[in-house]
Amino acid sequence: MSGSLTFKVHRQKPELISPAKPTPREIKLLSDIDEQEGLRFHIPTIFFYRHSTKASDPVAGIRRALAETLVYYYPFAGRLREGPNRKLSVDCTGEGVLFIEAVANVTLVEFEEKDALKPPFPCFEELLFDVEGSTEVLNTPLMLMQVTRLKCGGFIFATRINHAMSDAAGLSLFLKTMCDFAQGYQAPTVAPVWQRHHLSARIPFLVSHVHREYDEMPVISMENDGKGENMVGRSFFFGHREMSAIRRLLPLNLANSSTDMETLTSFLWRDRTIAIRPNPNKEMRLILIVNARNKLKTAPLSPGYYGNAFAFPVAIARARELTEKPLEFALRLAKEAKSSVTEGYMRSLVNLMVTKGRPSFSSDGAYLVSDVRIFADIGFGIWGKPVYGGIGTAGVADFPGASCCVSAEKINGEKGIIVPVCLPEKAMQRFVKELEAVFSSQFSSNGGKAP
Template identity: 35%
Template sequence: MAPRVFCVRRSKPQLILPESETQRDVVQVSDIDDQGSLRVQVAVLMAYKVNEEMRGIMDPVEEIKRGLGKALVFYHPLAGRIIEGQNKKLVVFCFDEKRVWFVPAKANVELDELGVESLHPPCPHLNKLLHHVPDSTGITERPLLHIQLTRFTCGGFVLAIRFNHTMMDSQGLVQFLNSVAELGHGGATAPSILPVWERDFLKSRPTPRITCTHREFEESDESKTAVFHGKSVDVEKLLKNLRWLFGETLVFGMLILKRSFTFGSRELQAIKDQCLENCTTFEALTACLWKCRTAALNPHPAATVKLTFLVNVRERLQGGTYELNRGYYGNTFVSVAAATTAELLCKNPVAYAAELIREAKNNVNEDYVKSVADLMVLKGRPKWSVLRNLLIADNTRLGLDEVDFGWGRPMFGGVVSVSYGVGYLVPHKRMEDINKGVLVALALPPIVMGKFQNEIREMIGGHK
């Protein structure tokens, strides 16, 4: 019997307002929120199996809608609108248009028929599981949260959320969602962690000054090319030029392959064994990805290649001038880059790359955070460079896979989109493993993707 075609029937979009009157004001985001590369909307999914104890007792649509209305009283800026002011500065208007888009939907299959693996990035069902509101792709004058809850015939459901990254990072989103759970199913009258705005702490200094090196914003030398079969071809430069000529959607849609790879305990340990004893899993894995991706792209040996990653600064600011309150839900990370030549990266053991990553990470302190904020103001809010740069976004410890609305923890929780130049790390647990592993999502040209997979196999086998 042929499997059923997965279909979703959406109800009319609803606007969720704060349950009671909230403050009418205008607030600014911080300059760490207002980084050029954060002016995007990010999609996440959380998939929940049926909970027989809840069947017929609670409706996830009504429970989560109720929790949202209560939580928005405390998180009222999330129901506002962003506009761009002077010098590209983003401000949040919290007046009469306080609302969040919410779309109930029903699927025609059981969640197990769909398969939890199909929800991993790159999720092929995203367009069905997350309603695209017309004219909502920008970040200004648009709802800051879009939510779709899709119920499956088995009683399970998928909660899909698209949020404006300038308002909060994934850690802030988890804090908000936990509040929705506490105020909805949990029956609390206030969140256990009260939200705090306090965006002034991460704004630029009165006299902005760039006091640190920020290589992640520097464009690489485009004059050096890769060599394939005796011909000079720079894969990344070629993609950049095609993107300019034909548009990002056409070029990346046709020429880029999106894949995810899982690293369990065995694979992670095999990589760590090739690094120093005190090397963390993050340092070892990102070093492996950086080296293998660079080898697959085969840039000119003398070309500078970079690995950009995000560092959460909450702990690094503790005890300092800009210590953040526990309830702060804005963006609390800065980017930092490790850099070397392609030749040194590919010829040296993976421990070399891991050490560069650690050194870069150790440069992040209070002064570095303020230097990033000042750079945004002085340089017109630049974006991270793409050419010969791999950005790693680590979502493995944020808790999206632990948010419980009353149906238990999700089968999967994490980002579901993949884009060129970014490596997403998502928590993943294999049946045979006691501890969580990591799922890595990447996008590369097809030929390069094949070479990357071969490099990874050799790395795990200990040959590189």
């Protein structure tokens, strides 16, 4: 278990890294998608890199690349302000982002041998130190970075950003620009653009679509909601063998027409619901994250858009239906919710944000799944791509019912998806048994082999 790996981290004092050159002093408005309550928090990511014999000091290189990147992404060097009606803007002060240099008495091989290259990471709070006051949404640095050298010559790069500024795709653009500068480029390969007005409300504020993800819901208690129990975080690996076993639970035509993420997400939703044993009449929700960049045709976003440009469509079913009906039922609901996100849906959504006071999504009975496999491509030059790159925790902020799926490769070369899950202790035990029951029966019926 990853919890058996312990080590010490020695940190230098946090410092502010400002843009390498003078940048405009101005006020920039965020979009109405950026400003919703459910994005007003800081989200952490973490990346592990192997030693390179050709590499110089990673701390100096990353610090320099960060300063160069902030010249082009200068709003990140500013501070968020809140105006009338909770309207957010960035005061582009150029003050900079927080940066921490550290060293740890542990090697990357030790992480691998202890099966610790997955959330929850041992000593995570030491690998991304929470500087006092830095998690506030307003008037604080919008980004925190920590680079930790390892005994083996590798390093850990961890970052935390104010989610109101960017989504996973936007952060990926920022980090890839840092990679460009780390490799000696003189400018970003993809030029960043602000364009937040493209996702802001327009008069008249017409809400033309149903957005059940923002329902104001009466709370129906769960019979076994785990109150008073310890919350447990654990990651699960889904490779070719596991995905094949899940697909055999579906009609062939549906299995062949569904993506890995659609299939896995619906499977997790159903089995997680079985594990938490809710009131059979409770409304259970699967919240999906759908990148809307390719949905906007009338006023398309530039490739360098780094703001939040996604929706939270939701699949809904009573607990009894979800747990008693076959997996096909959950999968069809998930696909229907995903396909509901269109350009009209997004225009309706930004108007809803204004008319409803920028609400948060409804979290009661909800399980949120986000595909952040994009982080596997953050390659820092001669250090190559990360051994692990993705979200650093099971659960997000104050919402444990969230799983951020990342790409993974085992020591034996097997590739797959890692899914961090956070549940009450007894529910986690039941969840593990549900997975074991599915995979053991499927593997044994197929002679222990995947097709």
